[in-house]
Amino acid sequence: MAIYLTELDSNKLWFPSPYEALQDPNGLLAYGGDLSTDRLLLAYQNGIFPWYSEDDPILWWSPTPRAVFYPKTFKPSKSLKKFQRKYQYQVSINMATETVIDQCAFTRSADETWLTHEMRLAYKTLAKLGHCHSVEVWHNGMIVGGLYGVSIGQIFCGESMFSLKTNASKIALWYFCEHFSSMRGKLIDCQVMNKHLKSLGALELEREEFIQSLLSLKQEKLVASSFKPQWIKLSSKENP
Structure with missing residues (x-):
């Protein structure tokens, strides 16, 4: 089954609502963007964090339960x-x-x-x-x-x-x-x-x-x- 995720633009500081995160895999919300200070702080302020492997794009998560x-x-x-x-x-x-x-x-x-x-x-x-x-x-x-x-x-x-x-x-x-x-x-x-x-x-x-x-x-x-x-x-x- 195909998974449709929001792709983040590195030139636009924004995240979708954490309530839009997938159930499977649990909490996967978006991909892309960057690891700039402003983006990381915005992520944590909204219950979102990055978690990905070396060869993957940046993946952003907000799982439930926490x-x-x-x-x-x-x-x-x-x-x-x-x-x-x-x-x-x-x-x-x-x-x-x-x-x-x-x-x-x-x-x-x-x-x-x-x-x-x-x-x-x-x-x-x-x-x-x-x-x-x-x-x-x-x-x-x-x-x-x-x-x-x-x-x-x-x-x-x-x-x-x-x-x-x-x-x-x-x-x-x-x-x-x-x-x-x-x-x-x-x-x-x-x-x-x-x-x-x-x-x-x-x-x-x-x-x-x-x-x-x-x-x-x-x-x-x-x-x-x-x-x-x-x-x-x-x-x-x-x-x-």
Whole structure:
């Protein structure tokens, strides 16, 4: 069966309504356009994100249901708390954003990697402009995990995470939820549910509920220092 999609003009900054996204494949909305800062920000402000492989055109998605975390109510498991007490990972914000973006791509197999060179450059540009942010997890002075995403008002649109050591990405999410909540953050968008997110307690929102949350929260502001480079978890051990 043929699929008819909206083709985006790179000279026109516009997206169709996310309610026009296909049911199969779930959430596919449009193709084409570019990865300019203005287009990416417009996409995230409307519940849309890019996801495509190296040899594909740029594909834009807005799936339903949407995987999310409410940072205020996020609860780490007892086993994760026990692990952290033993290993004392340390966690920072925006201290190595480009490294985190690259590691999110390089630590996956070739058939899993969607973070093309073009995508990585686009998010690094967003980071330099203050829109894309990272969480780094450190152990023995080295980055062993982390995550990154795009901040839109009081919503954080998570893009990817990685682990080089056991539980590193889980600890990144745990301490980021605590930090984000303390900075007036209300919702973390994780796009599509998977086993890893579900194991961490992610919930699902239908598109209409997610879009309504987005419309209200994107107008609200975080504490000004939310994404200033900083430590959000230190141990009694020597700092990295």
